[in-house]
Amino acid sequence: AADHVWRDPNVVIVVGGIGTAPVRTGGWIAGHDPEFPPAVRGWALPSEEYGIDLDEGESTWLRAAQLARLGARTGDLVWDIGSGSGALAAEAGRFGAAVIAVDAEPGACASTAAAARRAGVQLEVVEGRAPHVLENLPEPDVVRIGGGGVDVVVACADRRPARIVTHAATRDEAEAVCTALREGGYVVECVLLQSVEMDTGAWSERERSVVFLVSGSRPDRAP
Structure with missing residues (x-):
């Protein structure tokens, strides 16, 4: 540690000692303490748990699918690019992962910080605006892209995280993202997700969401 040139972070905390097995070699410890259960059971929580309104790209069931594909865990560093309300970033932190949430809008950054609290x-x-703001960030283990287009996907693929997860509103956009991931060395999966939230009192449709979920994994990275 003394001989290493630290770019970011510039503070190193060593956790554990003799007889304590590391969580993962070279991993991160942040987010939620895994020794203590969260106050609210479950994940991909509804918007009222955050006290904010979520947009279409942050629907409960889309976040559930994104989190499942990310597989964020203690020891991981997660990039959440285009964090929006901060709901996904906060939930990745509840899994014990370290999270860097990126957004170009000051209001979204404030909302993300509030969701984490x-x-x-x-x-x-x-x-900051991706992809330029990503240049000085530490290397991620997994990345969720909430917005920014193909240029951001390419920039993230160049950093070679184990997994990249994003979504697209149209088939053409999904095809472009899949091509960028495949050219970056990723095995690609694309699923069309449709969810319909029901009012169980009147049994009427309350909200409908249709989106392409795109995920890529690197075969040369450890699971």
């Missing part, structure tokens, strides 16, 4: 997790919020 409400969820009882710690994360770093970076205000």
Whole structure:
């Protein structure tokens, strides 16, 4: 540690000692303490748990699918690019992962910080526009892209995280993202997700969401 040139972070905390097995070699420890269960059971929580309105790209069931594909865990560093309300970033932190949430909008950065406080997790919020703001960030293990287009996908693929997860509103956009991931060395999966939230009192449709879920995994990275 003394001989290493630290780019980011510039503070190193060593956790554990003799007889304590590391969580994962070279991993991160942040987010929620896995020794203590969260106050609210479950994940991909509804918007009222965050006290905010979520847009279409942050629907409960889309977040559930994204989190499942990310597989964020203690020891991981997660990039959440285009964090929006911060709901996904906060939930990744509840899994014990370290999270860097990136958004170009000051209001979204403030919302992400508030969502983290409400969820009882710690994360770093970076205000800036991807892909340029990503250049000085530490190397991620998994990445969720909430917005930014193909250029952001290519920039993230160049950093070679184990998994990249994003979504697209149209088939053409999904095809472009899949091509970029495949050319970056990823095995690609694309699923069309449709969810319909029902009012169980009147049994009427309350909200409908249709979106392409795109995920890529690197065969040369450890699971």
